[in-house]
Amino acid sequence: MDDLGEKITLRQMQIFLAAVESRSFMRAAERLSLTPPAVSMQMSRLAECLGATLFEKEGRTVQPTEVATALVPYAERMVETLKDAVLVVEALQGRIDSQVRVAMVSTARNFGPQLMQEFRKRHPEADLQISIANREGVIHALETGKADVALMGRPPGRVEVTQYQFAKHPYVLISHPDHPLARARRIRRADLVRMPFLVRESGSGTRMVHEYFFREADLPLPPAQEMDSNANIKQAVMGNMALAFISAHTIGLERQAGKLSVLKVDGMPQIRDWYVLHLKRRKPGPAAQQFVDFVRSEGPDIMRGLYGPDFGAEA
Structure with a gap:
């Protein structure tokens, strides 16, 4: 009787x-x-497991024994519990099927909400959820199952993902409009080595562009102060504190207002790509897959509308 629970089935x-x-x-x-x-x-196997007779034949019928009658409420409870569990799973599955959890790097906040709003217009039944974090935060959200889909630049290397490029991602070098270099027609990389810079945290896409720009030319990295957001970097540059590499998609309003200048530097802009991606081992739910397909097909046109034909289109 010790292994009775293992032998009796639902x-x-x-x-x-x-x-x-x-x-x-x-x-x-x-x-x-x-x-x-x-x-x-x-029924014979169940009676054998219990060590008791459950039914007795009576003509063409079978009648439950006293043991069987005592067992009925427990069996009913087990079956009802299964039904409840199935209903919970079905309800949850319905929610999951309509759920789209999108994690995006902070730079993508300049166009990600527009993509999601256009998707919502076509799929009003979708349960859209958005989170914004740095690169490591987005990767962590994917790994821990807190996000179904990500919008980011360079895909992560430590996890396998299914990725789709949907737009160009230009990086530029910015300064205050009164900075001496703002009037220069051509700036060499070597001219920037002694200039103070503002940079994002290590591992961010913007920081990688900064370091690659100098190391590609075998130049030392210039003095730099780290800041935790593009917004803070823009404010500091507008205060004429230093220069900074930044995504061209983040400075449209500031350039239009004449508060920032894009420097004419050899090797700039540096063009990267935007991707929509998900973990290879975790297939997106129906609505999340619809979002991926939407970004792949409609994302290029939406980006062109936001940023123009040069920097908004697919590569």
């Missing part, structure tokens, strides 16, 4: 209740789309 409980209610193995078999021998065999 299916046996379902068959048992049908037999008790119908008082016939044949009618129980019809209700459950089984054969009468299959019902009889399962």
Whole structure:
């Protein structure tokens, strides 16, 4: 009896209740789309596991014994619990099927909400959720299952993803409009080595562009102060504190207002790409997959509308 729970199955409980209610193995078999021998065999196995007789034949019917009658409420509880569990899963699955959890790097906040709003217009039934973090935060959200889809630049290397490029991502070098270099027609990389810079945290896409720009030319990295957001970097540059590499997609309003200048530097702008991606091992739900397909097909046109034909289109 020690391993009784391992031998008794939920299916046996379902068959048992049908037999008790119908008082016939044949009618129980019809209700459950089984054969009468299959019902009889399962009831024999259940009786053997319990070490007790459950049914007694009485003409063409079977009558539950005292043990069987005592077992009925427990069997009913087990079957009802299963039904409740199935209902919960079905309800949850319906929510998951309509759920789209998008994690985006902070730079993508300049166009990500527009993409999501256009998607919502076409799929009003979708449950859209958005989170914004730095590169490591977005990767962590994917790894821990807190995000279904990500919008980011360079895809992560430590996890396998399915990625789709949908737009160009230009990086430029910015200064205050009164900075001496703002009037220069051509700036060499070597001219920037002694200039103070503002940079994002290590590992961010913007920081990688900064370091690659100098190391590609075998130049030392210039003195730099780290800041935790593009917004803070823009404010500092507008205060004429230093120069900074930044995504061209983040400075449209500031350039239009004449508060920032884009420097004419050899090797700039540096063009990267925007991707929509998800973990390879975790297939997106129906709505999340619809979002991926939407960004792939409609993202290029939306980006062109936001940033123009040069920097908004697919590569």
